[in-house]
Amino acid sequence: xxxxxxxxxxxxxxxxxxxxxxxxxxxxxxxxxxxxxxxxxxxxxxxxxxxxxxxxxxxxxxxxxxxxxxxxxxxxxxxxxxxxxxxxxxxxxxxxxxxxxxxxxxxxxxxxxxxxxxxxxxxxxxxxxxxxxxxxxxxxxxxxxxxxxxxxxxxxxxxxxxxxxxxxxxxxxxxxxxxxxxxxxxxxxxxxxxxxxxxxxxxxxxxxxxxxxxxxxxxxxxxxxxxxxxxxxxxxxxxxxxxxxxxxxxxxxxxxxxxxxxxxxxxxxxxxxxxxxxxxxxxxxxxxxxxxxxxxxxxxxxxxxxxxxxxxxxxxxxxxxxxxxxxxxxxxxxxxxxxxxxx
Amino acid sequence: xxxxxxxxxxxxxxxxxxxxxxxxxxxxxxxxxxxxxxxxxxxxxxxxxxxxxxxxxxxxxxxxxxxxxxxxxxxxxxxxxxxxxxxxxxxxxxxxxxxxxxxxxxxxxxxxxxxxxxxxxxxxxxxxxxxxxxxxxxxxxxxxxxxxxxxxxxxxxxxxxxxxxxxxxxxxxxxxxxxxxxxxxxxxxxxxxxxxxxxxxxxxxxxxxxxxxxxxxxxxxxxxxxxxxxxxxxxxxxxxxxxxxxxxxxxxxxxxxxxxxxxxxxxxxxxxxxxxxxxxxxxxxxxxxxxxxxxxxxxxxxxxxxxxxxxxxxxxxxxxxxxxxxxxxxxxxxxxxxxxxxx
DNA sequence: GCGACTATCCAAAGCGCTTTGACGAATTCG
DNA sequence: CGAATTCGTCAAAGCGCTTTGGATAGTCGC
Numbered sequence: 125x126x127x128x129x130x131x132x133x134x135x136x137x138x139x140x141x142x143x144x145x146x147x148x149x150x151x152x153x154x155x156x157x158x159x160x161x162x163x164x165x166x167x168x169x170x171x172x173x174x175x176x177x178x179x180x181x182x183x184x185x186x187x188x189x190x191x192x193x194x195x196x197x198x199x200x201x202x203x204x205x206x207x208x209x210x211x212x213x214x215x216x217x218x219x220x221x222x223x224x225x226x227x228x229x230x231x232x233x234x235x236x237x238x239x240x241x242x243x244x245x246x247x248x249x250x251x252x253x254x255x256x257x258x259x260x261x262x263x264x265x266x267x268x269x270x271x272x273x274x275x276x277x278x279x280x281x282x283x284x285x286x287x288x289x290x291x292x293x294x295x296x297x298x299x300x301x302x303x304x305x306x307x308x309x310x311x312x313x314x315x316x317x318x319x320x321x322x323x324x325x326x327x328x329x330x331x332x333x334x335x336x337x338x339x340x341x342x343x344x345x346x347x348x349x350x351x352x353x354x355x356x357x358x359x360x361x362x363x364x365x366x367x368x369x370x371x372x373x374x375x376x377x378x379x380x381x382x383x384x385x386x387x388x389x390x391x392x393x394x395x396x397x398x399x400x401x402x403x404x405x406x407x408x409x410x411x412x413x414x415x416x417x418x419x420x421x422x423x424x425x426x427x428x429x430x431x432x433x434x435x436x437x438x439x440x441x442x443x444x445x446x447x448x449x450x451x452x453x454x455x456x457x458x459x460x461x462x463x464x465x466x467x
Numbered sequence: 468x469x470x471x472x473x474x475x476x477x478x479x480x481x482x483x484x485x486x487x488x489x490x491x492x493x494x495x496x497x498x499x500x501x502x503x504x505x506x507x508x509x510x511x512x513x514x515x516x517x518x519x520x521x522x523x524x525x526x527x528x529x530x531x532x533x534x535x536x537x538x539x540x541x542x543x544x545x546x547x548x549x550x551x552x553x554x555x556x557x558x559x560x561x562x563x564x565x566x567x568x569x570x571x572x573x574x575x576x577x578x579x580x581x582x583x584x585x586x587x588x589x590x591x592x593x594x595x596x597x598x599x600x601x602x603x604x605x606x607x608x609x610x611x612x613x614x615x616x617x618x619x620x621x622x623x624x625x626x627x628x629x630x631x632x633x634x635x636x637x638x639x640x641x642x643x644x645x646x647x648x649x650x651x652x653x654x655x656x657x658x659x660x661x662x663x664x665x666x667x668x669x670x671x672x673x674x675x676x677x678x679x680x681x682x683x684x685x686x687x688x689x690x691x692x693x694x695x696x697x698x699x700x701x702x703x704x705x706x707x708x709x710x711x712x713x714x715x716x717x718x719x720x721x722x723x724x725x726x727x728x729x730x731x732x733x734x735x736x737x738x739x740x741x742x743x744x745x746x747x748x749x750x751x752x753x754x755x756x757x758x759x760x761x762x763x764x765x766x767x768x769x770x771x772x773x774x775x776x777x778x779x780x781x782x783x784x785x786x787x788x789x790x791x792x793x794x795x796x797x798x799x800x801x802x803x804x805x806x807x808x809x810x
Numbered sequence: 811g812c813g814a815c816t817a818t819c820c821a822a823a824g825c826g827c828t829t830t831g832a833c834g835a836a837t838t839c840g
Numbered sequence: 841c842g843a844a845t846t847c848g849t850c851a852a853a854g855c856g857c858t859t860t861g862g863a864t865a866g867t868c869g870c
Contacts, residue, residue: 125582126855126856126857127856127857127858128856128857136819136820137819137820137821138820138821138856138857138858139819139820139821139822139858139859140818140819140820142857142858142859143819143858143859146858149817150817150818150819151817151818151819152817152818152819155818155819167578167582168582169578169579169582169583170583170856170857170858171520171582171583171584171855171856171857172583172584172585173516173519173520173525173584173585173855173856173857174520174825174855174856174857174858175856175857175858176516176825176857177514177516177517177520177824177825177826177827177855177856177857177858178824178825178856178857178858178859179825179857179858179859180825182516184564184585187565191550191553198546198547198549198550198748198749199546199749200543200546200747200749200750202546203541203542203543203545203546204541206541206565206567207534207541207567210534210565210566210567211567214567219564219566219585220564220565220566221527221562221563221564221565222549222553222563222564222565223553223562223563224549224550224553224554224557235510235512236512239468239510239511239512239514240512240513240514240515241514241515241516241517241826242515242516242527242562346749347749348748348749348750348751349721349749349750349751350751350753350754350758375749375750378692378721381725382724382758385728404543405541405691406541406542406543406689406690406691406692406718407543407691407692407718408691408692408693410693411693415725469825469826469827470826470827470828471826471827479849479850480849480850480851481826481827481828481850481851482828482829482849482850482851482852483848483849483850485827485828485829486828486829486849489828493847493848493849494847494848494849495847495848495849498848498849513826513827513828514825514826514827516825516826516827517825517826517827517828517855518826518827518828519827519855520825520826520827520828520854520855520856520857521826521827521828521829521854521855522827522828522829522855523855584856
């Protein structure tokens with residue numbers, strides 16, 4: 125059933141039917157009621173492609189995930205982010221397009237997305253410290269919001285990010301307050317912007333207290349369980365082992381815990397762990413007392429915010445860039461305690 | 468730059484340019500070369516909406532995830548599935564649309580998807596044991612592939628699934644061979660079809676060996692780490708505690724391990740664990756010897772297969788339904804051993 | 811009672827592409 | 841050498857919708 129058929133059935137013009145359905149005022153209320161009812165009973169929905177062609181709006185936003193051809197890891201955080209964004213899209217009648225693009229074909233992929241006109245705006249995932257995408261998208265002229273941000277760049281674009289620096293600074297201070305001095309950082313890959321900021325927070329806190337940064341206690345890689353385990357295992361075997369770990373993700377933290385327990389050590393008593401917690405639905409750090417002491421910030425919420433912002437940008441172009449900085453809560457859980465006394 | 472502008476610039480008609488770009492034979496090779504070059508230099512890409520309207524093909528497939536309004540868990544397996552599917556879409560020039568639909572609005576959502584014409588086919592996620600979506604989609608007439616299947620229904624539709632029954636039957640037998648008799652099953656939610664099949668495999672194996680099924684050893688819920696932990700903790704505290712656990716997901720297994728170790732027990736020696744392993748990129752159960760003994764089947768591969776099938780279905784309609792059953796490998800890891808002797 | 815509105819509705823153009831049907835020009839064939 | 845093909849190209853219709861620019865009829869003011 126299309127507009128033409130529906131209008132014929134009603135004995136009205138396509139114009140009138142279209143206007144009735146889209147809430148324009150130039151149509152009598154009685155007519156509108158009739159049209160709405162007919163649309164309902166015949167289960168009519170305007171063809172999105174045609175509508176989109178006519179209006180110039182795709183009513184869709186694209187999510188682009190860079191995927192490296194070698195390390196084929198898909199960030200598990202993505203599921204929850206997407207869930208949050210979807211809620212917003214659903215409310216506003218937008219669709220969501222997903223593209224995983226190999227990072228050697230990125231420029232082309234973005235240009236194609238714009239030229240093809242399948243989306244009205246996009247959300248940029250996984251920004252790197254020196255990410256070139258902002259410049260590219262600016263040039264292309266497609267509205268976009270970055271989930272995260274790009275440190276080596278001013279705030280001349282829209283982003284939604286967690287205050288990673290502050291979160292890790294606070295977490296480090298928390299451990300220092302407990303007397304820990306050998307604090308390991310199990311970070312994400314160095315090219316990722318969030319990892320750089322977390323490292324900065326960690327270093328700042330240490331330096332403020334006059335504790336030297338020991339490169340031997342810092343690891344950077346894709347945040348898998350195995351990586352957390354291997355890193356912790358290796359460090360714990362050193363003669364001057366850390367007494368605390370700061371992890372960039374719950375998944376890595378689970379690996380660290382495995383290494384700790386495998387060594388016969390007890391969390392909190394012997395080794396403290398703080399992890400960043402994206403509040404993932406399937407990996408909840410909940411309960412009355414959280415398992416891990418954590419810097420928590422809901423990635424789902426970030427998804428909602430990104431989606432809202434990009435829709436706003438699409439509907440009201442020409443705005444000045446806005447930034448939204450989310451503060452992570454520091455939740456005290458069962459994984460931290462005073463540094464053990466050396467005897 | 469659109470077709471019209473490009474054709475004017477070339478001094479050719481839109482028809483010729485379109486044909487040249489789309490590889491039709493009715494155009495001189497010299498002309499085609501000229502057109503391709505011009506398209507390249509002007510960075511021309513046909514507008515997808517217009518193309519789609521003209522051809523009647525959306526060049527997109529939809530992925531629909533049912534989301535319950537209460538338990539808002541997004542299956543973490545999804546990221547990897549999508550990554551697999553994307554590879555295929557990229558090769559064939561298809562886009563991927565994501566819709567999370569609240570499960571009380573499912574019927575409407577599917578009808579809308581079809582009527583709006585944004586997708587050519589869809590992939591159904593998270594089938595329930597009595598899922599009504601197959602009937603609905605059949606009626607709507609949109610090509611679809613189910614990831615998983617619906618037990619209470621014949622094979623009159625396309626699906627790609629793991630042989631869950633067999634996998635869990637084998638895993639159970641493996642534990643029985645090791646002398647375990649009290650084997651707990653940490654399963655997914657009972658409404659999920661895969662959970663039903665896994666339960667069936669588990670029960671079959673037990674019954675074949677004359678071991679009674681003890682309902683007290685069976686749990687079903689959304690597969691979070693906390694659920695695995697809580698279930699194991701509770702069971703291990705019973706006087707007749709299980710000596711082995713069979714888990715439906717790595718994440719739940721991590722929780723089980725936590726409960727085991729917290730109790731001062733050692734994996735493999737005191738308690739054996741087998742888990743299903745979707746071979747998720749961020750949760751690899753790798754290494755020379757896997758951490759967990761597991762029934763492994765790559766969900767990424769399943770994503771690729773589903774995508775290929777749905778594209779085939781779109782391009783060659785009217786085919787008889789096909790089913791693709793993937794066998795899970797039983798990988799022996801560090802989490803299983805002979806049942807401890809009671810003394 | 812007549813011009814000026816106002817409220818409703820409509821015909822037609824246009825969004826950017828594909829595709830049908832036609833048409834000269836070049837080529838081949840009998 | 842005229843007829844029949846084939847080749848290369850084009851104009852125009854059409855995909856399903858929105859939107860502009862009227863048109864028509866009823867309403868109002870004086």
